[in-house]
Structures are given as structure tokens and as C-alpha cells.
Amino acid sequence: MYLDHNEIQSLVQYRNIESPVISMYLNVAPPRNFATELNSLIHVARQKIEERGSHTERQRKDLDKLLQRIQTRVGTELKLVKATRTVVIFADAQGLWREYMLPVSLSSQIVVEPDPYTRPLTVVLDEFERYCVLVADSRKARIFSLFLGEMEEHSEIFMEDEVPDRVRVNLSMTGTSTGTKGGIGDERIQRHIEDHVNRHLKHVADKSFDFVKNKGFTRVILGSTEERILPRLRDHLHTYIRERIVGEMEARPDEHKDTLKDKALEKAQEFERQDEREKVGRLLELQNAGGKAVLGLEPTLEALMLGQVHTLILENDFRAPGYVCPVDHFISTYLTECPLCGGQTVEFSDIADEMVEEAVAQSAEVEHVFAEIEEFSSYKVGALLRFLL
Secondary structure, eight states: OOOOHHHHHHHHTOOOTTSOEEEEEEEOOTTOOHHHHHHHHHHHHHHHHHHHOOSOHHHHHHHHHHHHHHHHIIIIIOOOOTTOOEEEEEEOTTSOEEEEEESSOOOOEEEEESSOOOHHHHHHHHHSOOEEEEEEOSSEEEEEEEETTEEEEOGGGOEEOOOOOHHHHHHHHHSSSSOOOSHHHHHHHHHHHHHHHHHHHHHHHHHHHHHHHHHTOOEEEEEOSOTTHHHHHHHHSOHHHHTTEEEEEOOOTTSOHHHHHHHHHHHHHHHHHHHHHHHHHHHHHHHHTTOSEEESHHHHHHHHHTTOEEEEEEETTOOOOEEEOTTTOOEESSOSBOTTTOOBOEEESOOHHHHHHHHHHTTOEEEEEOSOOHHHHTTOEEEEESOOO
């Protein structure tokens, strides 16, 4: 099944108070013995279900059957797609069964909660946005899409134009091996070559615009080794693309795809870290000025429950215990009774995932911070707000 923001939104909105959901993340990257690891995860999950004592007899039987089904599915039935590094399965007794094969490595774990445990997926989509990578020189150009750590070439967009070199132009214009030397002849030759280069770059720009717009890319990385080509290519590109350029790299169109992928990933990660610093900097600045921002767990939770959050920002490893109402999804660090419906809340060892899910359900942005930012480390979580109360 294909993973994108809409798919995560669907998982976040899934609620079934009758049946707990099993969320399995299994790292299958070679040379791991993932079958043995899965057996261990299932054994531990069964122990925790028994020790918790919060499930009915019917629920415990259903969970046991689901764990057996997952073990059979992964162990004997599932055919791993090439480059799969993590298998993810969400399942419950009411018919939920979704599985994903991700080309990125995530920690193996099984979580049993009232709803799908989706935080690792939101981290993946935040860290691995969909990039368009355009690599060009004065004659050739290749276009790739970079997503979830993998790069796919769109060979149907490959461009190679007839751009003459100086020697060939000399011969064609003079009919001799010596060519036209100096003065007006040289200027004519140079103009002739430059005209072909400009036509090539215009061709690249036109093709790129159609591709980027139709595919909905929000970020673009440019690559070239010819210093004079990059600025000229930028000048030819449509404003729609120029506004989405987040990095430039030294690269040739004829380089191996894996080499180009490594270079593009490096530029993408540089941009992600810088983007995190800018958002956290804005958060700190607004909060210090009494603007539309909050810092710390309790203020952020309050803003989230009031629907104020525009962007939830939290450190990647942030964790906090708390309580969640299974009916209204009200989240608190201490309330054992829901103030909205009066029902009993459920204790969670980590409510960070529930905060992320609530933010996604409210169509708020989520920023997982991997960069080390000292001013933010004492808070670990905060939010840019839509409005103040």
C-alpha cells in the first residue's frame, strides 16, 4: 500500500473503541534475522497484554489471533519488494489490516493501543519529503524523484540536445581544418554555440515545469558541474520551479544514479536541518514576544485541545506519559476523567504520538526536530498558533 500524507490522515482518523489496534514495525534490512526478531516481539507483546489486565477476555483472544496472523503473514506469505527496509502492519479484530513496505529503516516494535501508532510514519514523511532532482549540463539533462530515501529516474523526461562544440562549428563554418580564427569569426562561432545551449536549457526548463507541476513537487534540487550552466538554467526555469529550489549540488547527468542519490540526500538533509532551525527560531522569537506561540508540554497540550495549533514542533525523541479519552481523543498529562464526555481516560506510556495524531487530524503541520537546538532542548515541544485566546 502506498504511503503519503492522505494515508496517514486516514490512519489517524481511525477510531474503534471496541477493539485495540496492533501496530507492528519490523526492520527487515539485511542481514537481520527478522523472523527471530518478530517471534521475540510477539512474545513480549503477549506478555504485556496479559500483565496490563485492561483488556476483556474477548479482546485478549482477538489480539492473540491477530498476532498469530501477523506472524504467519510476515513469516511465510509476504513477498518483500526490492529495497524494503521496514514492514509496517496495522490490524484489529474489526477488519483493519493495512501493510506498508518502506525503503527506510525504523526500529522494530509492536504497540497495542486503542488506535494506530503512527508517529514513526509522520517522522518518515517529515524527514523524507518528495523532492524533484534535476541534473543538467550544456547538452543533457535527467530528472529524478527522491522520496523516502529512494531515487527514481523518470527516463521519459531524459533530454539530450544537439549542441555543437567549438571544433565542429569551426569546420562546418569554414570547410577547412583550420577554421575561422579570431575577430568576427570567433564571435559568430561563440554566438552559434550559445544559441544552441540556450535552446537546450529552454527545452529543459519547459519539460521540467510540466513535470514538477503535474507531479506536485514542493521542493527541487538542481545539479550541474558547469559553473556557467546553473545560473543560466535558473534564469530559464519558470518561477513556479525557482520558488521551490532548496539546494544545488555539483553533479553530472552521466553519473551513476546511486552517486546522484547520495549527493541529493545530503542536500535534502541540509535543507531539512536548516528548515527545522528556522521554524524553532521563529517559535522562540514569537513566544518571547508574547506572540502566537507556546512552549512546553502543558501549554502546547492546552493549545492543541483548543484547536489553536498551526504547527506542532517537537524533538524527535520527545516522550511523555499521560491519559487519552478513547471517545473524544482528549489528551491530558493527569486527568483520569474526560472533561468533555465524563468517561474514563486510558493511561498511555507516551502521549507524544497522540499529540501528533491530533495535530494531523486538525490539519496542522508537524515538525519533528532532529537538529540540536540548545534553546529548545529544555522545552522539547511547542507550537506555532493559528490564533490567540
